[in-house]
Amino acid sequence: MKQLLIVFTTMIFLMSFPADPVIAGSTQHHRWEGVAIGIGAAILGSALINNCQPERVTIIKHNTYYQPNPPRHNRSYCEPQRIWVPPSYKKVWNPGHYEYGKWIQGRYIMVEKSPGYWVKERICRTYR
DSSP states (O other): OHHHHHHHHHHHHHHHTTSOGGGGOOTTTTHHHHHHHHHHHHHHHHHHHHHTSOOOOOOOOOOOOOOOOOOSSSSEEEEEEEEEEOOEEEEEEEOOEEETTEEEOOEEEEEEEEOOEEEEEEEEEEOO
């Protein structure tokens, strides 16, 4: 479509060159109309030329990691995996005490002995 428009515009310009300058009138009479036509032609021509340029392509490189396929010769494969180890608690006697002016009876409460954490373990699986 763009090439057809460019060819059509070029044909119109080439056909206007051999026109007789006598029919244009006096040199001073239509000066501003000629300036307006020239500016319009320059704007239209630059729009057509700039529109035909190929679009720039920006390449964005992503560093992605793909897990390799399991080996084909055996029926199982091992991979490292993160496993959550829950925190450990111990049962402790909390004696009776006053809290905000009220007496609280003694009872056993659970106190965290060690916090939870992540562990990397190698887990072997079979595949079909």
